[in-house]
Amino acid sequence: MAKKIAIIGYGKMGHMIEAIALERGHEIVCRIDKTPSGSLLEGERMVYSPEEGFDSEAFRSADVAIEFTTPATAEENIRKAWAQGVPVVSGSTGWKPEQFTIHNAQCTIKQDGSKIIIRNEEGKVMLVWSSNYSVGVNIFFDINKRLAEEMASQPQYTPSITETHHIHKLDKPSGTAKTLAEQIGRELPITSIREGEVPGTHEVKWDSEEDTIIITHIAKGRRGFALGAVLAAEAIHNSQCTMHN
Numbered sequence: 730m731a732k733k734i735a736i737i738g739y740g741k742m743g744h745m746i747e748a749i750a751l752e753r754g755h756e757i758v759c760r761i762d763k764t765p766s767g768s769l770l771e772g773e774r775m776v777y778s779p780e781e782g783f784d785s786e787a788f789r790s791a792d793v794a795i796e797f798t799t800p801a802t803a804e805e806n807i808r809k810a811w812a813q814g815v816p817v818v819s820g821s822t823g824w825k826p827e828q829f830t831i832h833n834a835q836c837t838i839k840q841d842g843s844k845i846i847i848r849n850e851e852g853k854v855m856l857v858w859s860s861n862y863s864v865g866v867n868i869f870f871d872i873n874k875r876l877a878e879e880m881a882s883q884p885q886y887t888p889s890i891t892e893t894h895h896i897h898k899l900d901k902p903s904g905t906a907k908t909l910a911e912q913i914g915r916e917l918p919i920t921s922i923r924e925g926e927v928p929g930t931h932e933v934k935w936d937s938e939e940d941t942i943i944i945t946h947i948a949k950g951r952r953g954f955a956l957g958a959v960l961a962a963e964a965i966h967n968s969q970c971t972m973h974n
Contacts, residue, residue: 734962735759735791735815737806738798739776742820745955746795753959759787759794761806783809791815793962800824800900811855818961819858820954822904826858843870843908844961854965860904862957866931869946870908873933876944877913886935886942888913893922893930905931929954 732755736743739762747757760774761782775787779802782788794810796803800823807829810817819826826845829836835850843866847856861867880886892906901921902910909931910917928948935942948954 730967731755732792732963733758733790734959735761735788735794735810737761737782737794737796737810737817738821740797742797742951742955745951746797746958749952749955749959750795750962753963755959758790759785761788779806779809783813788815789813793818793965795820795958795962797821797958804828807856816853816855816965817857818862818958818965819856820862820958821858822860822907823900826856829856843867854968857961857965859957859961860908861929861954862961863948863953864957865953866905866946866948867957869931869944870912872944873909874912876933876935876942880935883937885937885939887937888915888917889920889934889936890917891920891922891932891934893924893927895926895928896923898923903929903931905929909933 734750734755734757736746736757739760743760743762750757759782760776761779762776763779777785794815794817796806796817796819798806798821800821803819803821803824807817807819826847827838829838829847837848839846843861844857844859846854849855880888890906890909892903894903901923902919903921906919910919928950930945930947932943932945
């Protein structure tokens with residue numbers, strides 16, 4: 730079933746999300762991004778400013794919003810979407826989505842692997858947040874967790890993480906690196922590198938005097954992240970439809 734999707738954050742990731750959503754038969758009903766003043770036309774596409782976009786009829790018509798912005802704006806964006814009754818898939822890292830339980834006691838929060846899912850008092854999913862929506866990265870998370878379990882009985886190995894991203898990424902270390910470290914469950918160094926237009930590389934190293942074990946995930950572009958976010962938006966909408974049937 731086609732979904733009506735709003736995009737919050739219409740940069741490179743937002744454009745990629747739009748392309749994939751359209752490929753999968755969905756409709757983009759609203760695009761919100763920082764603009765100097767008011768809304769503007771990008772070709773034939775209307776892009777709203779945050780001030781106008783969240784209060785628009787176009788945004789209220791959305792089944793779900795997909796949000797990729799910054800650590801400083803993510804929480805406010807999600808709250809504005811919630812005020813219009815629109816659930817959100819968020820991939821903004823560098824902030825703590827768990828804090829919603831402090832501000833809204835009616836919410837229930839659940840950790841599901843690398844994802845955090847927040848439901849309202851009626852049980853409706855209102856937020857799905859993940860440090861990384863890539864299918865490959867989530868398989869990488871599973872491998873990392875299993876390796877960490879095996880290493881629990883091998884104290885001669887010392888873990889470390891190195892992550893490399895493009896120079897525009899604001900949070901350091903990355904949300905993915907933090908998730909990898911949390912899975913390992915001990916203090917370890919995280920090296921963050923920002924260079925060029927690297928989409929994202931994560932390396933987990935276990936080093937000993939005898940040998941070294943390294944697992945690595947290398948993203949080839951943004952498409953994998955965007956596809957995962959659209960799949961999450963589809964899952965949210967399908968779960969709401971099932972709940973009301």
